[in-house]
Amino acid sequence: MAAHTIGEVARRVGIGVETVRFYEREGLVASPPRSASGYRLFPDDAVDRLRFVRRAKELGFTLDEIRSLLDLRVRPGAACDDVREIAVARLADVEARIADLRRIAEVLGRLVTACDADRDTADCPILDAIAPEVRDA
Amino acid sequence: MAAHTIGEVARRVGIGVETVRFYEREGLVASPPRSASGYRLFPDDAVDRLRFVRRAKELGFTLDEIRSLLDLRVRPGAACDDVREIAVARLADVEARIADLRRIAEVLGRLVTACDADRDTADCPILDAIAPEVRDA
């Protein structure tokens, strides 16, 4: 069980030193013991924990949710239900955002197409579509 | 062409008074003339302009982009090409975000499914999947 300096940990996880300190302040990784001169000496599993944080972040979990997942991880038993609940909530959220964006993409797509079709007229169909009531400023 | 107080404008557009002032500071709506006592007296077309801002925001345009669209709107001629360019860029952006989210949703969906299938074991498949040692989700 080697001890790692903050820079080493950061390099291994692929994040910045400042970010590691930030995560420590935020309680996402335990405050490690210090050397005589005050340097942080992280145990191996701090690296695992920080990788967990990164992976979860890639899945769109907020730091708050990640904190919950980490808490649940070290608690025994029925925690799986709680974890599942968080994942389901996140999934619903992601799907809602996809639906929103898809609606927006559709409108934008139509605008661009209209623009292509109408290339020679003076009026811009895109602006007209966003502001139907304003014809000429 | 009536003149409207800021509160009236805000009500008509469906935003807050503070937001109207913020948009004025940001140059999204012109600074209106004032009454003798310093009240803003917005012309009718300020309401239209602010509605334009809101609609464009719903389509995911940033305030910077909306400023550009508004500038283009009052300029004649070939502005349509510029408008189209902004819309195309925004569309590409939206589609990229959809792709990202879809990937995330897929992973989350698999995790929840795994959790359902594995309800009686002690290990939580979700946590295992996020954990670094099982890094191929």
Added chain:
DNA sequence: CTTGACCCCGTACCTGGGTACAGGGATTAG
């Protein structure tokens, strides 16, 4: 004439997730 709703300005604050100094001490390679 007073009450309450409205308006003014300027500035500070919020969210999330970090990033960037400034001003020091520690460690290590040459």
Added chain:
DNA sequence: CTAATCCCTGTACCCAGGTACGGGGTCAAG
């Protein structure tokens, strides 16, 4: 021995897009 890298703390700042607050002036109704 010295210079280059580390590391420490604390504070401030970044992004967008607002939101809130404090301390005041104004306007219409009753």
